[in-house]
Amino acid sequence: MKLLVTGGAGFIGSNFIHHILKTYPQYKIVTLDKLTYAGNLDNLSDIEPANNYQFVKGDICDLKLVEEIVSGGIDAILNFAAETHVDRSLYDPKCFVQTNITGTQVLLEAVLKYKVKRFIQISTDEVYGSIEQGKFFTEESLLLPNSPYSASKAGADLLVRSYFKTFKLPVLITRSSNNYGPYQFPEKLIPLFITNALEDRELPLYGDGLYIRDWIYVEDNCKGIDLVLHKGKEGEIYNLGGGAEKTNLEITNFILNYLGKPESLIKHVKDRPAHDRRYAMDCIKAEKELNFRPKVKLEEGLKKTVEWYLNNKEWWKKVKSGEYLKYYENHYLKREKV
Numbered sequence: 001m002k003l004l005v006t007g008g009a010g011f012i013g014s015n016f017i018h019h020i021l022k023t024y025p026q027y028k029i030v031t032l033d034k035l036t037y038a039g040n041l042d043n044l045s046d047i048e049p050a051n052n053y054q055f056v057k058g059d060i061c062d063l064k065l066v067e068e069i070v071s072g073g074i075d076a077i078l079n080f081a082a083e084t085h086v087d088r089s090l091y092d093p094k095c096f097v098q099t100n101i102t103g104t105q106v107l108l109e110a111v112l113k114y115k116v117k118r119f120i121q122i123s124t125d126e127v128y129g130s131i132e133q134g135k136f137f138t139e140e141s142l143l144l145p146n147s148p149y150s151a152s153k154a155g156a157d158l159l160v161r162s163y164f165k166t167f168k169l170p171v172l173i174t175r176s177s178n179n180y181g182p183y184q185f186p187e188k189l190i191p192l193f194i195t196n197a198l199e200d201r202e203l204p205l206y207g208d209g210l211y212i213r214d215w216i217y218v219e220d221n222c223k224g225i226d227l228v229l230h231k232g233k234e235g236e237i238y239n240l241g242g243g244a245e246k247t248n249l250e251i252t253n254f255i256l257n258y259l260g261k262p263e264s265l266i267k268h269v270k271d272r273p274a275h276d277r278r279y280a281m282d283c284i285k286a287e288k289e290l291n292f293r294p295k296v297k298l299e300e301g302l303k304k305t306v307e308w309y310l311n312n313k314e315w316w317k318k319v320k321s322g323e324y325l326k327y328y329e330n331h332y333l334k335r336e337k338v
């Protein structure tokens, strides 16, 4: 099987490529990645020499390039490529619409023209919006996205659905909860707070810190996507959650305790606008139809993740310099303390 993995140099994409090449050494993978600030070839350096793996630098919005790759014979496309950070979508929504919506449409056109056998859209629980305690989103729930990021992901999901309805394309959608683990860009909560704590920098906790996320270890999400790729039903959506709800404050305290750092590093800062209070999904469909069951418990996964950042200082020190540092100084260090 030959896969086109877009966004393969990012966090989940690179973990997925590692998972696939380990599980199915006979598969071939082409990855197409624009190498934005979030794309990092260091995430794939160990598999670069493999002769069943090829990297192409480029944009999923570039139809000519996408057609060139797909016309060479691709059995399935997995679309991980996206602008992914909610905070950035508040400052600069345009590139979110371009990559997340237009890019997805370009890939769907290539699937249509070259009769690709499977297209997996990697989506998110954020498309559903926020949900009160005791309730859970199912795949049938309304889409009520609240940020430009989640709105662009919801737009892409609807386009994918429309290509299924209109052209009978063999498409499937996964919606996962918050991922954590190795190679996550340190602008997201967990890697930002681990690396800041390691540098004795403040941890900018938004609002009261009681926002709830459901956390899934990235390896479990990759296994879920693998199940959807091989066993999922065309036209269907699958929620892939970790079943591990925690407040941001609980996650922060775990990191500080594990590293032996003081709580005084926490800085309560002005809240993110339209901040979703709680994400939580019902994942019974994936469990029943695909036998999807996340294996890694939150505490175990967090320990593994902290250890990975402790053992890979070079990786994140390099990432946390240059362009990223300017962004961090402009947006995070200027956040008002509350």
Ligand code: NAD
Binding pocket: 006, 007, 008, 009, 010, 011, 012, 013, 032, 033, 034, 035, 036, 037, 038, 039, 040, 058, 059, 060, 061, 079, 080, 081, 082, 083, 084, 085, 099, 103, 122, 123, 124, 125, 153, 175, 176, 177, 178, 179, 180, 185
């Ligand atoms: P990431 O930001 O770490 O990586 C995104 C990758 O896409 C980068 O390598 C980047 O260079 C590439 N990219 C961006 N624009 C591109 C373009 N126009 N053409 C080609 N490549 C481009 O993201 P991630 O956290 O690994 O997320 C991957 C996917 O999973 C995204 O679609 C995201 O919406 C979805 N998702 C993420 C999470 C999470 O918790 N991280 C949860 C649910 C869903």
Ligand code: DAU
Binding pocket: 084, 085, 086, 087, 123, 124, 125, 126, 176, 177, 178, 179, 187, 188, 189, 190, 192, 204, 205, 206, 207, 211, 212, 213, 248, 272, 279
């Ligand atoms: O739910 C899935 C989504 O999870 C993915 O679709 C997104 O791509 C991914 O970025 C993530 O979105 P979140 O907004 O939930 O992730 P983030 O790590 O930015 O924030 C997690 C929580 O922590 C959220 O409630 C905001 C809060 N937070 C975040 C940062 C970066 C803080 O309190 N301080 C921070 O500095």
